Each structure stands twice: as structure tokens, then as C-alpha cells.
Amino acid sequence: MSNVETEPVELKCGARTDAGEPTGPASRVDVLGARDVPLGGPRAMRVRRTLPQRARTLIGAWCFADHYGPVEVATGHSMDVAPHPHTGLQTVSWLFSGEIEHRDSLGTHALIRPGEMNLMTGGHGIAHSEVSTPATTVLHGVQLWVALPGEHRSTERDFQHHVPEPVRVDGAEIRVFLGELAGTASPVRTFTPLLGAEIVLEPGASVALTVDTAFEHGLLVDSGDVRLSGTLLRPAELGYVPTGTAALTLVNESQDPARTVLLGGPPFEEEIIMWWNFIGRSHEDIVRARADWEASSDRFGQVEGYPGSRLPAPALPNAVLTPRRNPPRG
Template identity: 75%
Template sequence: MSNTETDAAALRCGASVDGGRPAGSLGVDVLSAREVPLGGPRAMHVRRTLPQRARTLIGAWCFADHFGPHEVATQGAMDLPPHPHTGLQTVSWLFSGTFEHRDTLGTHAHIRPGEVNLMTGGHGIAHSEVSTPDTTVIHGVQLWVALPEEHRNASRDFQHHAPELTQLDGAGIRVFLGSLAGQVSPVRTFTPLLGAEIVVEPRATLTLSVDAAFEHGLLVDSGEIGLAGTLLRSAELGYLPPGADTVTMVNETAAPARAILLGGPPFEEEIVMWWNFIGRSHEDIVRAREDWEASSDRFGVVKGSPVDRLPAPALPNAVITPRRNPPTR
């Protein structure tokens, strides 16, 4: 996934919590999404919940785009040209539709509903994502994970996994990263993480054991879910700080509700994040942009892509400063 904004923002995040509804009685911060076009006159729009001033990261999760369901015929297809990444892993998860993925490792793979694709772009990688001709509806999430300092120049890598569906009383769960409800994903990450799709049945209550050292975020895709006493609506993300060893979700409606549960221990490192690059300084970003614009070997070539290479936007006329989370309660 690329951040294709032509005027990519470099946010400075402080300790204030704005941009969302107030925390519920049990300490759930509710983060609202902002709508972002992915470029072009018939641009597909996404709902971006991370990063924002209220919260920059949840664990090492640093970017969350939620899109669809979009009718391709009227709202446009996914058509992301080859574009670069540094210092992160990309995680693609679909509810409907199929994307074709190509990268500079030579990978040619498809992203289908219920299957996770994870790509590592430490020192540098490039990829393209294009929806297939038979895709009529696009719906899913695209997520980024910040790499820790020790591994932020990790070698390029690509992993694919199709997790099994675990049926619990009142819910179905697919774990694509980490472990939950007896499922363990084989997908490798550089910090402990949790990523799972959860469908809560109508009039059902679900309580899951979780790692108390993790902070968690629940991004609601469809329906409404009560999280620790706070109601979350579609496209809202509820944040829970570390400390709880269980998470309870309640669906009081007559229709199933679907959400993505993210988690990880607080990521204590400061990061600089601009466009598709993550570094530790303004100079890291400038160098990465120069390397991409110069078509250097750092990012390689995406062979066989049906769309042209994406140019980098202009850098802001200011020093890009680190992103910081508000203090953990």
C-alpha cells in the first residue's frame, strides 16, 4: 500500500488527545478516521485511522487504511504503481476482491480474502498492487508495521499465509499475526504483534485472553461492537492501553459485526515517517527520496507491472520531526 497523497504530511504528535470521541468509562479512546483519496480523478478513497495526532502507533502498528466496500465500476479500482518503502513491513488483508502484487524480489502473488501478505521493506523495496479484472468490489485493510532500530535495514522479504477459521461460541476468528484463541500465525515479525479478523455474531458477547503487556486497537469494519463498555461504530478504532489480560466485545445488534484486532507492546522508539518511508531523522527521509527518484539499486525494479512508476511528492519546506504517542495511561 502506498500513501499517494501529493502533499504528504509530516505530523508532529504530542501528548494531546484530539481527533476522536472521548474515552469511555473503562478507558477506551475512540479514534475517528479521516478520508484520504489515493490519487487521480476517480480515486479510491480510504479511511485512515493511524497515524493521527491522538495516537501515532499501537504497538509497532503505525499506519492503518480501511477501505470499501467499493464498487469498481463506479468508484474505481485499486491501481497502485510501483512505489518504495523503507523501515517497515506492509500487511494486506482483504474482505472481498483480489489484488495482484509484484515486488523487486521478483514476487508475483495475489492477495485474496482471508489470506495475509506481509512484505518487509527494511533498507528498501518497491512493489505494485493492482486489482484483478474480475474484481467487482474492493474491501479490506492495509496496515504498516514500524521496524525497530535493530532491524530497520532488514533485507527484503515476502510472506503469505492463509489462517484457518476458529469458531468460538458467538464468534469466528482468523489470526494473521501473533497468537490468539489457540491460533498461532507462522508469519515472522520483528516485534511481538497481534493481528486478527473477528466476526462477532448477533446478540453475542466474546471475551478473549490477551497479553497484558500489549496495547490493543479494535478497528470496526461493519456493524457496531461494544469494547470494554464503549460503543464503536463502523470505521472507528478503539484503543486500550496495556494492563488487561482479557478483552470483551459485545454485539447487541441483529446483524454480525466484523473488526480487526491489533496489538503489541508499546513501541518506545521515536520514528520519522513521511510518504512511504520510515526513518529516524529528516536526513533518512531525504536520502530515501533521493534514492527513489534516482532509480537507485536500493529499491530495485518491479518487473511486469502494468502501471508506471510512482514519483515521490515534494518534501515539505521544514525539518520532519519525530512522531510521538501521548503518554500511556
């Protein structure tokens, strides 16, 4: 998915200040709200963006999280994101309902369906489009980005598809699309250690999940009221837990099933600059990527089969991109 804001926020994400902080069983959970963002014009679908924000720019290498729906496509709130570029990152698409047609400059033509993960690697440069299909009545899901480490940020374009098998643990159904959790592991290749899983809790269910103490974690609540390690999270909120935590307890305090997405990874130690759909290491990296896209450079290739024009890049700010860092933990 593209960040189609006409004036995208410029972010310089610094090395983490809370890496390695030990925490015990009663680990503090930071509750992060979402920012409402339109994907395009006045009738466009709106998304709830929990990453990046001023309070936290990364969780592991996860650097972007959009949460959208459920929306009725019949009301005109469909997804139609024209061809657009990416550099220095991977995109992860995960649906709860609906169907999206994906096309990219690798020549990939694939459908995104509930319970099936599509991971696209931008690296040096890729372009893609995403359009909800005529079969879609309700569109609902998340779009996530992963920052690539410096040694791999110019890697070749790639596309992977994975359908994780659900596992049952204490009233929870878990689908691990990246990394390892609850005795199951995803075969999908990543460039840093990562965790990505959908967890659906039955009404009143409580589950304790053993996690890697080297990881920090974020739990995004899609539906229901969920208590994460003692802290209540409501729909569209993201709970952040720092490194040093060996187990996460999730309790569904709702009368209905609760759906969540758990993200994790070791603190990302590199400074990155993120603007629009590009991730680089300097202001000049971003300027160059934007110029290459506007010049229709071979760097990004062509997306075949989309019935329309590609997205133009927004104007750059009239200043060098300025740093925004995660705050130190008190």
C-alpha cells in the same frame, strides 16, 4: 499500498508516554475516528485512515492503518497503485472481498484474496505495485504497516503469505494472521511481538478474549456496532486500550454480523520519523530515501510486469520534520 497523498503529513513518532500503565477490568477505551484520504486522482478509491493521527501515532509497532470499501469496481473505484518504495517497515494486506495483484522488486507475483495475508518486508528498501484484478466486483479490506525496530530497519527484502484457519469462540469466528489469540498462533515471522486478527461476531454475540497484559490494543470496526469493554464503537472507528488489560470483551449490538480487526503489541519505545512511504530515524534518513527513489537507485530494485510508470515521490516540506507524539493519558 502507497500513501499517495500529494502533501503527506510528516510525523516524528516518539517513545510512548503511557507504557506500562495498569488498567483494570473496566479499562478506559479511547475512540479514534478516521480521516478520509483519496488514493490518487479524482476518481480514485478513497480510504479511511485511523493510524497515524494526532491523537495516536502507534499501537504497538502498528503505525499505519487504511480501511477501504466496500466499493463497486464497476463505478471506476478500482485499485491501481503504481510501483512505489518502502523503507523501514512491513506491509500487511488483508481483504474482506475482491482480489489484488501484487508485484514487487523481489520478483514476487502474487494474488491477495480474502482470508489470506500477504506480509512484505521493506527494510533497507523495496518497491511494489498493487492492482485490483478483473475478477473483482467489490473491493473491501485493510492495509496495515508495521514499523521495524532499529536493529532490523535495514533488513533484507522479504515476502510471506499465510492463510490462517478460522477458530470459533462464543459466537465469534477468528482468523489470526499475526501473533497469538484464542489458542491459535500464526507462523509468520515479525521483528517485534504483534497481534493481528479478523474477528467476525454473530448478531448479539458476546466474546471475552484473554490478551497479553504487556500489549496495547486497537479494535477497528468494519461493520456493525460493537461494544469493546463497555465502550460503543461504530463502523470505521478504532478503539484503543492501553497496556495492563488481561481480557477484552466484544459485544455485537447489531442485527447483522459485525466484522472487526484487532491489532496489538507492546508499546514501541523507539522514536521514528514517517513520511510518505518511508520510515527512518532522522530527517536525513527520509531525504536520502527520497533521493535514492528519484534516482532509480538499486536500493529499491525494479518491479517487473506493471503496465505503466512508477509513482514519483512528492516534494519534501520546507522544514525539518517535526515531532508528533501520543498524548499522555490522564
